[in-house]
Amino acid sequence: MSQPAVVNIILGGIGGTGVILSSNIVADSAFLAGYDVRKSEIHGMSQRGGSVSSDVRFGEKVYSPLIPDGEGDYLVLLHPDELENNLYRLKPNGVVIDISLIVGESRNLSLLNDEKYLPVNQKNFNICLLGALSNYLPIPYECWQKAIFLNLSKKVHEQNRGVFEYGMKLTKAFSIK
Amino acid sequence: MKKLMFGNESIALAALHSGVTLGIGYPGTPSTEILEYFSEFGGRAQWSPNEKVALEVGIGVAFTGGSVLVTMKHVGLNVASDPLFTVAYTGVEGSLVIISADDPDMHSSQNEQDNRNYARSAGVMMLEPCDSQECYDFFLEAVRLSKEWKFPVLLRPTTRVCHSMSIVEYEDKEYIPVLPIKYNPDKLGRVMIPGYARPAHRRLREKLAKIKKWNETSHLNKEITKSEELGIITSGVSYLHVLEAEPNASVLKIGMCYPFPEEKVREFVQRHKRCIVIEEGDPFLVENCRYYGIPVEEKPEMYRFGELNVNRVRRILKGDTSPEPPIKRGRPPRLCDGCPHRAVFTLLSKTNCIVTGDIGCYTLSVLPPFQSIDSCVCMGASITVGLGLRHSLPPEEAKRVVSVIGDSTFIHSGIPGIVEMVYNPPPTGHIVIVLDNNTTAMTGMQEHPGTGKKLNHEPTNQVVIEDVARAIGVENVVVTDRISVFEKALEESLENNKTNLIVVRKMCALLRKKQQKNVKQEVIGDKSDVSTGGS
Ligand SMILES: Cc1ncc(C[n+]2csc(CCOP(=O)(O)OP(=O)(O)O)c2C)c(N)n1
Numbered sequence: 001m002s003q004p005a006v007v008n009i010i011l012g013g014i015g016g017t018g019v020i021l022s023s024n025i026v027a028d029s030a031f032l033a034g035y036d037v038r039k040s041e042i043h044g045m046s047q048r049g050g051s052v053s054s055d056v057r058f059g060e061k062v063y064s065p066l067i068p069d070g071e072g073d074y075l076v077l078l079h080p081d082e083l084e085n086n087l088y089r090l091k092p093n094g095v096v097i098d099i100s101l102i103v104g105e106s107r108n109l110s111l112l113n114d115e116k117y118l119p120v121n122q123k124n125f126n127i128c129l130l131g132a133l134s135n136y137l138p139i140p141y142e143c144w145q146k147a148i149f150l151n152l153s154k155k156v157h158e159q160n161r162g163v164f165e166y167g168m169k170l171t172k173a174f175s176i177k
Numbered sequence: 178m179k180k181l182m183f184g185n186e187s188i189a190l191a192a193l194h195s196g197v198t199l200g201i202g203y204p205g206t207p208s209t210e211i212l213e214y215f216s217e218f219g220g221r222a223q224w225s226p227n228e229k230v231a232l233e234v235g236i237g238v239a240f241t242g243g244s245v246l247v248t249m250k251h252v253g254l255n256v257a258s259d260p261l262f263t264v265a266y267t268g269v270e271g272s273l274v275i276i277s278a279d280d281p282d283m284h285s286s287q288n289e290q291d292n293r294n295y296a297r298s299a300g301v302m303m304l305e306p307c308d309s310q311e312c313y314d315f316f317l318e319a320v321r322l323s324k325e326w327k328f329p330v331l332l333r334p335t336t337r338v339c340h341s342m343s344i345v346e347y348e349d350k351e352y353i354p355v356l357p358i359k360y361n362p363d364k365l366g367r368v369m370i371p372g373y374a375r376p377a378h379r380r381l382r383e384k385l386a387k388i389k390k391w392n393e394t395s396h397l398n399k400e401i402t403k404s405e406e407l408g409i410i411t412s413g414v415s416y417l418h419v420l421e422a423e424p425n426a427s428v429l430k431i432g433m434c435y436p437f438p439e440e441k442v443r444e445f446v447q448r449h450k451r452c453i454v455i456e457e458g459d460p461f462l463v464e465n466c467r468y469y470g471i472p473v474e475e476k477p478e479m480y481r482f483g484e485l486n487v488n489r490v491r492r493i494l495k496g497d498t499s500p501e502p503p504i505k506r507g508r509p510p511r512l513c514d515g516c517p518h519r520a521v522f523t524l525l526s527k528t529n530c531i532v533t534g535d536i537g538c539y540t541l542s543v544l545p546p547f548q549s550i551d552s553c554v555c556m557g558a559s560i561t562v563g564l565g566l567r568h569s570l571p572p573e574e575a576k577r578v579v580s581v582i583g584d585s586t587f588i589h590s591g592i593p594g595i596v597e598m599v600y601n602p603p604p605t606g607h608i609v610i611v612l613d614n615n616t617t618a619m620t621g622m623q624e625h626p627g628t629g630k631k632l633n634h635e636p637t638n639q640v641v642i643e644d645v646a647r648a649i650g651v652e653n654v655v656v657t658d659r660i661s662v663f664e665k666a667l668e669e670s671l672e673n674n675k676t677n678l679i680v681v682r683k684m685c686a687l688l689r690k691k692q693q694k695n696v697k698q699e700v701i702g703d704k705s706d707v708s709t710g711g712s
Contacts, residue, residue: 014507014508015510024342027181027342028181031181031344036344037181037342037343037344038308038341038342038343039181039341039342039343040337040340040341040342041340041341042284042336042340048510048511048512048513048538048541049508049510049511049513050507050508050509050510050511051506051507051508053507062343063417063418063420063421064414064417064418064420064421064486064487065308065337065341065343065414065417066337066418066486066487068421068486068487068488069486069488069502081508082507084505085505085506085507086505088502088505
């Protein structure tokens with residue numbers, strides 16, 4: 001697939017949904033793949049249920065840590081309510097990756113309690129979405145695995161690998177015109 | 178070595194590599210993680226009760242020849258400004274680097290003051306890093322400059338620098354802290370009575386003139402020569418936005434903004450047809466250019482507010498002053514479920530009280546559903562502003578005034594307010610409610626003297642808030658963890674015309690959760706987001 005000089009990924013959610021850690025994993029993966037990387041986040045009030053978002057940019061050379069409005073390539077949504085806040089930052093045809101990939105249009109998080117989604121559950125679906133994101137990015141699988149290994153508990157690494165791979169099989173992200 | 182790091186992390190690493198004797202400060206977003214990282218890396222780090230205390234302890238260490246890192250957020254420097262202005266006169270023996278982490282756009286602050294103005298008014302060198310690599314390099318350079326000139330240095334990262342990650346290249350080094358062995362007195366240099374301070378002020382200005390000369394050719398100011406049509410003068414993170422927004426322009430990036438490298442800027446301006454200054458916040462570089470008679474274009478006033486970004490830089494270059502699309506800020510923060518502050522504010526919003534508030538999580542109670550606080554100015558002001566209201570309102574109105582303050586804030590700057598209350602009691606007395614959740618919750622759960630634990634959570638002596646109040650002479654002191662007891666104590670206090678202090682002591686819900694599962698998380702969820710803070 002052809003990639004622009006800089007790849008722009010926005011991660012959006014609310015406090016407690018794992019935006020910061022997910023963006024660390026994306027940034028570390030890109031770094032391990034040898035790219036220049038910049039990541040920015042606003043987490044000032046995140047612990048109190050406020051909106052949290054993080055920008056990850058990678059490529060040959062990246063300057064601003066912030067993705068200019070309307071230039072985001074991908075939006076990974078960790079909370080369905082945050083679509084509205086972040087959509088304007090995507091470029092035309094930007095790709096949204098959210099929980100609808102797993103549970104369908106209802107975007108109902110609690111559906112993930114159903115065993116049919118295992119090993120994905122309500123707590124780890126964000127790793128699953130990163131797996132889906134990875135399909136679009138020129139970052140080798142091993143770099144993702146290493147980044148996950150570095151950022152999360154080693155004890156459940158094998159389970160997380162399964163969750164990530166589940167995400168890699170999901171393809172129907174929706175793009176915005 | 179090459180690593181992806183936060184600005185705050187790379188400052189801490191540079192502190193380690195430069196052998197900082199002591200890292201000291203008071204929490205405040207976006208500066209807080211610097212000392213936490215420094216401690217984690219093995220450095221000696223301490224929280225002080227407030228920024229003035231931190232800087233003064235730092236000055237003492239630097240007087241002995243030690244190497245000091247002092248950290249605070251921008252408004253913290255207001256509190257520490259008293260020692261700042263005079264340490265510029267005395268200078269130091271070792272090195273003293275003060276981090277002022279500014280917060281343009283007030284992501285979690287009560288104002289967006291631009292602390293470059295402090296550098297100029299106090300007469301202290303200031304360096305402005307644009308990313309994590311520069312945080313690392315500039316910190317090392319700041320230590321070197323401080324040692325060479327025996328003079329404090331301010332380092333001013335902003336939220337986007339502190340809380341952004343970028344790649345840092347460095348040489349790994351062992352931590353070998355500077356450890357002074359004996360005190361070398363210098364009464365003329367350090368005792369600032371007028372007779373000694375007058376020559377000290379002259380010495381300061383002479384030093385600054387020499388540093389200015391050095392800065393004219395210093396490697397801290399970077400130039401990219403491209404088109405002769407357009408030259409952009411910039412500093413800090415704005416530099417990165419500029420490189421992306423206008424790749425064809427020549428750029429002069431000012432790394433040391435004070436003392437201002439006048440000749441360097443003048444020469445750059447002369448070589449370009451159009452020269453514009455692109456800087457976040459106040460027109461600091463612009464005013465310096467004006468002072469030295471260097472003709473430059475400045476950004477329209479509307480861009481003084483908030484942060485800059487690539488879109489805004491493009492607009493500035495085009496002279497676009499049409500209204501900007503409003504920033505979508507998403508859902509506002511709120512008091513956590515299970516937050517012990519909730520019960521207090523539920524009660525206060527039902528009473529007919531006038532509530533002078535303070536800064537902390539509890540400030541969020543101004544939002545629905547509570548809407549219960551009536552003022553919030555700066556840390557500590559709840560008690561004192563409340564006293565002012567009591568002094569000036571007629572008795573029936575005055576009796577409704579209560580002050581609400583958090584435990585960390587009480588220690589930070591609430592105690593002098595208690596002294597004021599005891600010394601100048603209003604005729605109707607006063608009521609101070611201390612919301613003691615056993616932590617500095619707002620900034621991400623740091624220890625403070627009231628928790629009895631050090632920065633690294635090891636036990637130390639505890640300052641007991643109610644004992645302090647009793648010792649100062651507050652007439653009625655109540656401590657409780659029960660809302661019914663609190664309600665009764667409040668009712669009585671509203672009528673007794675005495676000085677009252679009610680401590681509501683119940684642990685922060687997040688802290689309780691954290692203590693319960695102090696293990697590395699297994700999935701993304703909880704930890705990373707909730708352990709960070711704001712304000
Ligand atoms: C001079 C100054 N220093 C630091 C800060 C950052 N800050 C805001 S509130 C706060 C302390 C909050 O702790 P506490 O009073 O215990 O209230 P809590 O958040 O725990 O409810 C701090 C450090 C500030 N606003 N001003």
